[in-house]
Amino acid sequence: MNRHDFEALDAHDPLRALKKQFVLPPGIIYLDGNSLGAQPFVTAERVRAVVEDEWGSGLIKSWNDAGWIDLPHRIGDKIGRLIGARPGEVVVADSTSLNAYKVLVAALAEVRERDPARRVIVSERSNFPTDLYIAQSVAQQHGCELRLVDAPENIPAALDASTAVLMLTEVNYRTGALHDMRELTADAHAAGAVVIWDLCHSAGAVEVDLHGADADFAIGCGYKYLNGGPGAPAFVWVHPRHVERFEQPLSGWLGHDAPFEFTPDYRPAAGVARYVCGTPAIISMAALECGVDTLLSAEPFGGMKALRAKSLQLTERFAALAESRCGSLGVRVVSPREPSRRGSQVCLALDAPLQEAGYAVVQALIARGVIGDFRAGDPGRLDAVPHILRFGFTPLYIGFSEVWDAVEQLHQVLSTEEWRAPRFALKGAVT
C-alpha cells in the first residue's frame, strides 16, 4: 500500500466530515488526544458567551436563568450516552482523583457492611498513579490494604474472600491495553467484590457498556477523548443498586438534598446527585459540554460503534505500518495487536541499541509536527518496562493519511538519526 491507498480510505470514511468540528493547527498531526483532546471550534464562542453574556451581564441570576446549576446533570446525561449509562445516572464533578476517592470510600463501606473481613483493594501496579495514590490514602484511613497485581492475567487469581473492591482502568495509560470489562466484572462479583472502572482512556474512545457489563462504579476525565479542554471536570457513574445505599465522604453543599435550605445537617441528594460536592467551575464545565457534543455529533453516523471501528482501523494500520516501515530501524509495537485488547492508542518501544532514544525521537517528531508523547520506562529493567513512544488516535479528527504521514516522519527521524541532535536530548526531569 502507499499514501494513495490511505487517502482513499479517508475519501470513503463517512466519519471524515466530523473533523471539521476541530481547530487543528496547520502542519500538525496531533496524536496526543489521549492526553489533551483538540479544541472544538464551537467552544470559543460558547465560552465567550458564558463569560461575557451569562456572567458579565447575567451575573448571579445565571445560576438559574442560564442553567448553570443543572450543568453537572445535563452534561452527565450526555456522557452517559457514550458509556452505556441511563439518564440521571452520571454527574460531572471535580477531578478523576476526587471521584476515585468518593466511589472508593462508598464501595468499601457497602462491601464491608455485609462482610467486615473484606479489607483488600485490588488494582494493577501499572494503573494510572493517581488511582493508586487515592487508593493508598483510602486504605490507610480505613484500615484496608491495597494489593497490586503485576500482570493483567493474574487479576482473577488475586480476587478472593478478602477482596472488597477491584479498581481498574479499562485502557492502560502507558500501553493502551484494554481489559475485558464484562469478564473482570463477573470475576469480581463471583468473588464477592465490587468493581470501580476508571474510563479516562475509554470514554469517547472505545465502546463502553456499563450496564451490559453489570459494572458497579465508574469514573473518568473530560479532557482526553471527550475534548473538554485542559483540566476539564470529570464524571462519575454509580449503578442504581448502590447509589442510594451510601453517602460519599466529600459531602459538599451541592450534593445536599436541598442545598438552598442551608440547613446545618447533611442530607444526601437522591441518586447520583449526591456525588456533586462543591460549586462547579462553570467556565470549564461549559467547555466540556462542547467537547462531549462533538462525540454526540457522531450518533447519526453510528456513534461510538462507528468511532470504535474507525479507531481500530487507524491503530491497526499505524501499528502494521510502523512495523513494516520502521521495524528494521529498531521499532517494536508494544500495544496489543488483538483488536479486542487494544484501546485507541499505539505505543512503540525501541530495541537495543536505541532503547534510551525514545525521548529524543518523540522530540524530533514533535519538531516535524507529529505530536505524540513519551512515557519513561523502568530504568532498572527496560526490557520488561521499556520507554514508550505513545500515539493516540482520536477517530473524530484523525484520518488515514495522517497515519501514513506520521509513520513516514518516524521513518525519517530514525533513518536520518536526526534525533541525535543535542536539542532533542532529555534535560532534567520529564514533565
Added chain:
Amino acid sequence: MNRHDFEALDAHDPLRALKKQFVLPPGIIYLDGNSLGAQPFVTAERVRAVVEDEWGSGLIKSWNDAGWIDLPHRIGDKIGRLIGARPGEVVVADSTSLNAYKVLVAALAEVRERDPARRVIVSERSNFPTDLYIAQSVAQQHGCELRLVDAPENIPAALDASTAVLMLTEVNYRTGALHDMRELTADAHAAGAVVIWDLCHSAGAVEVDLHGADADFAIGCGYKYLNGGPGAPAFVWVHPRHVERFEQPLSGWLGHDAPFEFTPDYRPAAGVARYVCGTPAIISMAALECGVDTLLSAEPFGGMKALRAKSLQLTERFAALAESRCGSLGVRVVSPREPSRRGSQVCLALDAPLQEAGYAVVQALIARGVIGDFRAGDPGRLDAVPHILRFGFTPLYIGFSEVWDAVEQLHQVLSTEEWRAPRFALKGAVT
C-alpha cells in the same frame, strides 16, 4: 445628607478609578459580589487566549509552554498577598468544600498524634453549611465529634481539653458578622487546639493577616470578592509549621513530589504543593487569575487596607441610610454596626408585620435593578433567626452614589408596597 454628598464622596475616592476594570450592566446596582463577583474586562480576552491560542494552537505543549502547570502556585502566591501569607504558602485547587476536607483531616491527624483524646471539632451552627457537612463526614470517618456553638460569644467557652480543631468562617455568610481572628486563634491555641479559617467572605473584602493572627490553616473561594468567575477554583493555605507534618487525604497525582515519574507509590510534594490534587480546570483557573489581579491593582492605592477602609464606609453609610430612610417602614439592620465586627456586607431584616415579606422585597428590588439576595430565616423562630435581605459591597466597583440609590429604591419598594405584586411572590423552594 443628600445624593450630592454621596456623589462628592465618590469624586474624592482615590479607588473610584478601579471600577473601570469591571463589566457592569447599565442600570444595575450590583450588591451581590459577595455571592458572585463581577466580571473584569480583561477576563474575556484572557479566556479567549487560553481557549484559542494556548489550547487550540498550543495543544498539549501548553502545559509547559503556557505555564498551565504553574497556575496553582502562581495564582496562589497572588492570593497570598491579599491574606497575609508568604510566597509558596498558598495553592489554588478544587473547591472550598474539598479544601476543607483536606485541611480538616490533616489538622485532626496532627493534633491527635500528640493527644489522641482530642476528638472534638468545634464550629458554629450558623457556619456556611458546606463546612459543616464536610466536618460531619470527617468526624464520622475518624471517630470524632462535631460540636456546634450557637452564639459567637460562646466559642471560647466551648474550647477545652477535648477540642482538636476550631473551624470557623471569619465573616458569617448570613449576617456579615466578622470574628476576631487573632483573639479566637489565641483562645484555641491556649486550649491546645488548632484553627481552620474559612475566608470565603474575607479574601478581597477585609484585611486578613494569617501570620499576624498565628493561624494554622485557611481555605477560601475564588468567585466572591476575588472576582474569579462562577465556580472559580478555591485556595488553601497551611502554616509552615504544619505543612510538612501530614499528608492530606486527597492524594492526587499533581500533589505528588514528582508527578511525571508516574511511580506507583505516593510521596507528597514539599510544602503546600501537596494540597493540589487532580488536574486543575485551566480555563476557570485563568479567569480566576484575572479576578485576583483586579485586587492587586489596588496595591498602589493602599491595597487591602484602603479597600477595607472604603468597604467600611460603604457599609456604614448603607446601614445608617437604610435605618434613617426605611426604619419607619419596618427595616432593621442585622449586621454589626461596630466596624471591627462587620465584613463587607449589610443584612437587613423586616419587622412585623412585614417579617415574611423579605423574599418579595428582594425580588422587587431586583426588578428595579438593585441586585442583592435573600436568605431564609428559621420558620419556627423568625424573631431569633429572621429572613435576611443581604447586600454585599465590593469596594473595587461599588461607589457611594450606588449606596444612596440602592436605599432610595428600597424606600420606594416599601413605601409603594409594590413588593406585594404577585410576580414577586415566592413560588416553591428558594434557589
